[in-house]
Amino acid sequence: MKRNVIILMIDGGRLDYALKSSSFSSLKQRSVFFSQPITYGPHTIAAMHAVFSGSYGTRTGTNSYWSTYLFKKDKFKIISQYLHDQNYYTVADVVNELVIPKQGLDEFHIHDEIKDDLTQRHKSFLEQMKSKNEQNQNFFLYLQYSNIHTGIMNEVLKVYKNYSKEYFEDREKNEQRYASLFKNAEKYLTEILQKINELGFPENSIILVMSDHGISVGEKVGERAYGAYCYDYTLRTFAYFMMQGITPIEISQQVRTIDFMPTILDYVEIPLDKKYESIDGESLMPLIKGEKIPEKIAYSETGNPLQDTRPPKEPNTKSVRTSRWKLILNEYDDTRELYDLLNDPSENKNLSGTGLGIEDELLKKLKILKAGGDLAK
Amino acid sequence: MKPNIFFLNLDSIRSDKFTGKTKTAITPNIDKLIKNGTYFSQCISSGDGTVISLNAVFNAQFPFRTGRRAETLILKDNNYFEILKKAGYKIYGFVPNFFAFKKFLSYCKNENAGYRYTRRGKILDIEGILNGLGEKMIELLDSSKMKRPWFFFIHPDDLHFPLTVPKEFDDQRFGDSPYERVLSALDQWIGNFLEKIDTSNTLILISGDHGHLIPFENKGSRDFEPEMKTGLKIGKKIMPKLTHKVGAKVIIDLRNKIRDSRLKKVNEGLTPYQKRSRLPHTTLLVNEEMIHVPLFFTGINTPKNKIIHDLVRSVDIFPTIFNMLGIDDSALKDKDGRSLVPMLEDKKLTELPAYFNTNPHKEVTLDDKVGIRTSKYKYFRAEIDKGKEINLYDLENDPQENNNIASENPEIVKSMEEILEKLTKNATIDEPEKLTKKQEKIVEEQLKEMGYI
Numbered sequence: 001m002k003r004n005v006i007i008l009m010i011d012g013g014r015l016d017y018a019l020k021s022s023s024f025s026s027l028k029q030r031s032v033f034f035s036q037p038i039t040y041g042p043h044t045i046a047a048m049h050a051v052f053s054g055s056y057g058t059r060t061g062t063n064s065y066w067s068t069y070l071f072k073k074d075k076f077k078i079i080s081q082y083l084h085d086q087n088y089y090t091v092a093d094v095v096n097e098l099v100i101p102k103q104g105l106d107e108f109h110i111h112d113e114i115k116d117d118l119t120q121r122h123k124s125f126l127e128q129m130k131s132k133n134e135q136n137q138n139f140f141l142y143l144q145y146s147n148i149h150t151g152i153m154n155e156v157l158k159v160y161k162n163y164s165k166e167y168f169e170d171r172e173k174n175e176q177r178y179a180s181l182f183k184n185a186e187k188y189l190t191e192i193l194q195k196i197n198e199l200g201f202p203e204n205s206i207i208l209v210m211s212d213h214g215i216s217v218g219e220k221v222g223e224r225a226y227g228a229y230c231y232d233y234t235l236r237t238f239a240y241f242m243m244q245g246i247t248p249i250e251i252s253q254q255v256r257t258i259d260f261m262p263t264i265l266d267y268v269e270i271p272l273d274k275k276y277e278s279i280d281g282e283s284l285m286p287l288i289k290g291e292k293i294p295e296k297i298a299y300s301e302t303g304n305p306l307q308d309t310r311p312p313k314e315p316n317t318k319s320v321r322t323s324r325w326k327l328i329l330n331e332y333d334d335t336r337e338l339y340d341l342l343n344d345p346s347e348n349k350n351l352s353g354t355g356l357g358i359e360d361e362l363l364k365k366l367k368i369l370k371a372g373g374d375l376a377k
Numbered sequence: 378m379k380p381n382i383f384f385l386n387l388d389s390i391r392s393d394k395f396t397g398k399t400k401t402a403i404t405p406n407i408d409k410l411i412k413n414g415t416y417f418s419q420c421i422s423s424g425d426g427t428v429i430s431l432n433a434v435f436n437a438q439f440p441f442r443t444g445r446r447a448e449t450l451i452l453k454d455n456n457y458f459e460i461l462k463k464a465g466y467k468i469y470g471f472v473p474n475f476f477a478f479k480k481f482l483s484y485c486k487n488e489n490a491g492y493r494y495t496r497r498g499k500i501l502d503i504e505g506i507l508n509g510l511g512e513k514m515i516e517l518l519d520s521s522k523m524k525r526p527w528f529f530f531i532h533p534d535d536l537h538f539p540l541t542v543p544k545e546f547d548d549q550r551f552g553d554s555p556y557e558r559v560l561s562a563l564d565q566w567i568g569n570f571l572e573k574i575d576t577s578n579t580l581i582l583i584s585g586d587h588g589h590l591i592p593f594e595n596k597g598s599r600d601f602e603p604e605m606k607t608g609l610k611i612g613k614k615i616m617p618k619l620t621h622k623v624g625a626k627v628i629i630d631l632r633n634k635i636r637d638s639r640l641k642k643v644n645e646g647l648t649p650y651q652k653r654s655r656l657p658h659t660t661l662l663v664n665e666e667m668i669h670v671p672l673f674f675t676g677i678n679t680p681k682n683k684i685i686h687d688l689v690r691s692v693d694i695f696p697t698i699f700n701m702l703g704i705d706d707s708a709l710k711d712k713d714g715r716s717l718v719p720m721l722e723d724k725k726l727t728e729l730p731a732y733f734n735t736n737p738h739k740e741v742t743l744d745d746k747v748g749i750r751t752s753k754y755k756y757f758r759a760e761i762d763k764g765k766e767i768n769l770y771d772l773e774n775d776p777q778e779n780n781n782i783a784s785e786n787p788e789i790v791k792s793m794e795e796i797l798e799k800l801t802k803n804a805t806i807d808e809p810e811k812l813t814k815k816q817e818k819i820v821e822e823q824l825k826e827m828g829y830i
Contacts, residue, residue, distance in 0.1 A: 043829075065820075066820050067812075069816045097823055153827065154828075278454070314476070370483075371480050372480070373484075
């Protein structure tokens with residue numbers, strides 16, 4: 001039998017909170033921890049379509065909150081399809097109809113983020129998967145923990161506007177709110193991982209604990225949650241891979257969340273299907289095994305609603321990032337931002353227009369990537 | 378040394394105004410070029426809009442393969458530009474800095490390949506050859522910035538409505554209409570470009586995406602609209618804000634009624650061609666003035682002083698370029714275009730029909746047309762209903778398409794429809810997806826539920 005695949009997606013999980021958390025630290029001891037994965041889209045829909053397809057939304061068609069139905073399913077084969085084709089039983093439990101592509105899923109469940117007890121619900125899914133293994137069938141289980149979103153929705157999105165002064169002036173309150181929501185995520189994770197251990201899945205599965213994007217606690221005026229800007233507090237996420245036969249390690253090199261799908265396929269030894277479009281991501285297995293691969297530029301984009309009450313249909317804010325530099329192109333007002341992430345991780349000092357050669361270099365790359373091009377060509 | 382390629386694709390250029398008896402623009406440089414090269418006098422574009430037409434050129438495919446309703450340039454993973462790159466070519470260009478062009482822009486090596494194309498209020502601010510782009514082109518041609526061999530594609534908008542005629546050319550001497558005066562001004566620049574190009578090692582092409590309406594007696598539909606500014610102003614002042622939208626609609630409807638009635642009067646006795654010329658520029662049209670474009674080659678491997686009157690299509694342009702340069706494009710499948718090199722060598726090719734579509738507007742209506750053209754006939758009809766809006770013209774005897782002979786010639790209509798159906802049968806249509814209204818509603822409800830709206 002091949003390995004099962006379990007993805008626990010902590011929606012809106014911030015890296016800095018994970019680093020401070022004892023539950024996540026304990027997970028780190030048992031896994032390959034990526035401390036610098038960059039999401040393609042700082043909101044779930046675009047982020048997870050990119051993860052499932054291993055490709056940027058510039059090519060797959062899902063590049064905004066609005067474009068789930070525009071996903072080019074005939075051209076991009078997603079992880080659930082690959083596994084389903086190998087006779088995996090494939091199940092997903094998510095918060096909403098739109099957040100992931102559904103191809104190749106045997107079961108697609110939507111939970112009620114307000115009423116459902118996600119811990120109990122997801123434990124039950126894990127138990128059901130055990131029975132699949134007992135019938136000699138592998139499984140793929142994707143579980144979205146959506147309660148950080150629930151809290152943000154109720155306490156931020158429904159209360160404040162994009163530029164509400166009272167939100168941005170009370171950073172402490174925002175941090176406390178987020179800390180409390182993250183605490184609940186930790187409890188969820190602890191219980192779910194315990195269940196996973198009880199069922200013996202660490203021995204026969206690859207388990208990925210990841211976040212799709214971070215969430216603002218008021219760092220930049222104009223973004224009260226996520227999806228408006230391309231700053232690191234939403235783009236930089238975390239990923240913990242638990243897999244047999246691999247020494248726990250922290251990999252601090254920048255990777256992209258689009259690399260997760262080819263990494264998992266590589267681990268479970270499923271080749272990419274040449275009948276479909278090539279993917280943008282690459283397997284991180286060499287890094288996991290301690291080998292070196294060159295760091296790749298990470299491309300991200302989102303739609304800044306500005307004063308509008310709804311997100312735009314097309315992205316208007318785009319960025320390219322290395323572990324040292326980030327260039328942001330704000331197409332809505334034709335401005336650029338360049339940050340030295342090493343010396344200015346909070347992205348406060350805009351170096352655009354100061355004559356740094358890296359700006360032009362990154363701009364060229366951004367132009368290629370935003371048009372769906374390939375930097376290797 | 379591989380030859381360079383200079384491809385000037387003028388937006389809105391009409392074949393009948395580029396050369397020939399009906400041209401009134403003063404174009405000594407174009408005239409000289411034509412003497413030094415090969416001119417195809419019967420080249421048909423695949424549509425009356427830029428994107429639909431350029432997709433056909435760039436892919437050598439008709440719109441039923443690249444997407445009849447595509448709103449952006451479609452370039453598949455393997456395409457002509459990829460082949461050019463593999464053959465060692467460096468791609469440069471100037472096209473509008475507009476989302477529809479982003480695929481092509483990703484190939485351009487030069488800075489600011491996307492020229493200014495913005496809307497300020499109701500006014501389009503476009504950088505054309507006549508207001509800045511010309512200098513930029515010269516600068517690029519002059520410098521050593523372009524690495525050889527290069528492919529330089531320029532798609533300027535100077536001839537596109539609304540036209541701005543440079544003062545020194547705004548005179549009857551430079552043409553009967555503002556359109557032709559702009560063309561006279563462009564001709565000077567074409568001369569400037571040629572001075573910078575080594576013609577012994579460059580293939581030069583001039584063509585266009587689609588034509589343009591040139592209003593009869595230089596009076597288009599807008600010129601017959603009454604001024605309603607005072608009415609609008611007073612209405613705005615005295616009526617409550619809530620009624621402004623409805624009020625504006627009433628005034629616009631009234632304005633259009635007055636315009637149409639005035640047009641009806643002044644159009645009396647005019648031919649259908651003359652009447653058409655006064656339609657708004659956004660009208661969907663596949664008549665000759667909108668899809669018959671020039672196609673001209675000069676420079677390396679091109680016969681001089683040759684005019685080819687056979688029917689060719691803009692989908693033939695890239696296969697011809699690649700054949701002339703000896704670059705293999707056989708990896709690209711399902712091409713509708715073919716190389717015209719045999720014609721350059723005085724060989725006769727069997728005529729192939731030209732397919733065309735109207736530019737896609739938001740809603741699909743009976744104005745969306747599809748059709749085919751042979752050297753003798755043009756046939757088109759409503760895209761969504763083959764029984765509606767049927768047009769057939771005998772181009773040999775009626776080049777301005779004044780007499781729709783469809784009803785008297787059902788057999789010809791039938792045979793043209795058969796050609797159209799045969800052509801599009803088994804077409805691998807790759808339409809860019811758009812949300813249906815139903816899907817958009819679902820997404821909106823879900824986004825509301827998640828707190829994003």
